[in-house]
Amino acid sequence: MEKVTLNNGVQIPIIGLGTYRAKDKDVYNAVKIALRSGYRHIDTAMIYENELEIGRAIKDSGIPRETLFITSKLWNSDQGYESTKKAFEESLKKLGTDYLDMYLIHWFKGEKKAADSWRAMEELYEAGKIKAIGVSNFTETHIKTLLKTARINPVVNQVEIHVGLPQYNLQKYCDSKNIKLEAYAPMQSGGIFSNEDMKKIAIKHNKTVANIGLKFLVHRGIIVLPKSVTEERIISNKDIFDFSLDDEDLKLLKKQCNGMRLFPDPDNCSF
Numbered sequence: 687m688e689k690v691t692l693n694n695g696v697q698i699p700i701i702g703l704g705t706y707r708a709k710d711k712d713v714y715n716a717v718k719i720a721l722r723s724g725y726r727h728i729d730t731a732m733i734y735e736n737e738l739e740i741g742r743a744i745k746d747s748g749i750p751r752e753t754l755f756i757t758s759k760l761w762n763s764d765q766g767y768e769s770t771k772k773a774f775e776e777s778l779k780k781l782g783t784d785y786l787d788m789y790l791i792h793w794f795k796g797e798k799k800a801a802d803s804w805r806a807m808e809e810l811y812e813a814g815k816i817k818a819i820g821v822s823n824f825t826e827t828h829i830k831t832l833l834k835t836a837r838i839n840p841v842v843n844q845v846e847i848h849v850g851l852p853q854y855n856l857q858k859y860c861d862s863k864n865i866k867l868e869a870y871a872p873m874q875s876g877g878i879f880s881n882e883d884m885k886k887i888a889i890k891h892n893k894t895v896a897n898i899g900l901k902f903l904v905h906r907g908i909i910v911l912p913k914s915v916t917e918e919r920i921i922s923n924k925d926i927f928d929f930s931l932d933d934e935d936l937k938l939l940k941k942q943c944n945g946m947r948l949f950p951d952p953d954n955c956s957f
């Protein structure tokens with residue numbers, strides 16, 4: 687699996703298994719299948735309520751912890767200095783590990799909350815309990831606000847990105863700060879599967895529509911988090927390193943941009 691080097695030297699596999707809306711037995715099985723088939727990067731969050739099952743699946747897989755990259759996220763109601771440390775310890779406990787590879791602020795909830803949470807995360811990072819710290823759903827303005835008080839720059843910004851919402855401007859800004867973009871909903875939460883143009887490109891390369899949607903992002907250096915609880919899909923989604931998109935494909939894929947979000951606008955999030 688290809689890896690990306692973050693601004694602190696830590697390496698992250700460019701494809702991670704997404705686990706949002708995957709619970710109980712489904713998520714346990716999905717993680718086991720993913721690890722068996724070569725995934726080494728799992729994305730979760732406290733709010734997904736699946737850290738316990740993911741922890742069990744990791745343990746039962748028998749794969750050495752140090753070869754895995756596990757991300758979790760700080761939920762909005764846990765933001766603040768002390769509460770961040772407490773929430774982090776809870777995530778660790780549920781996941782059955784004594785460190786996280788990456789921990790993200792899930793959403794921007796104002797300058798003070800972000801600054802206090804970040805200070806706690808910086809301390810956890812310096813104590814070696816988190817290998818890399820980052821943010822999620824942050825706009826350029828949110829990042830600039832955080833950087834006013836941050837001692838350590840975020841390594842990634844995990845945001846909604848797919849063919850419909852390619853986020854070129856945000857990528858340009860994040861590149862300038864050496865922050866990598868991570869794409870959530872990289873397959874438009876399933877929306878790309880009815881896209882006729884993408885079906886044509888998939889047929890041309892003898893690939894799946896999922897492969898085309900993911901390759902479009904990986905081609906731009908973006909880390910992707912495809913979610914599936916279906917064995918065959920988990921296995922095939924990661925097979926994107928044996929073909930290239932040509933100029934004609936890229937032109938057609940760029941045409942799919944309609945700026946439509948599936949998730950709340952980070953400037954207008956009510957939860």
Ligand SMILES: NC(=O)c1ccc[n+]([C@@H]2O[C@H](COP(=O)([O-])OP(=O)(O)OC[C@H]3O[C@@H](n4cnc5c(N)ncnc54)[C@H](OP(=O)(O)O)[C@@H]3O)[C@@H](O)[C@H]2O)c1
Pocket residue numbers: 703704705706707729730792822823844845869870871872873874875876879894896911912913914915916919920922923949
């Ligand atoms: N930071 C945030 O605020 C945030 C927000 C949303 C998501 N995320 C992260 O990003 C991950 C991905 O986002 P997402 O789950 O919304 O959407 P996604 O990965 O774009 O799409 C997932 C959907 O596509 C289906 N699917 C997967 N592979 C397929 C294939 N090869 N053929 C046909 N259908 C396929 C899945 O069904 P089955 O599972 O039934 O196979 C599921 O319904 C999440 O799981 C989570 O880890 C983060």
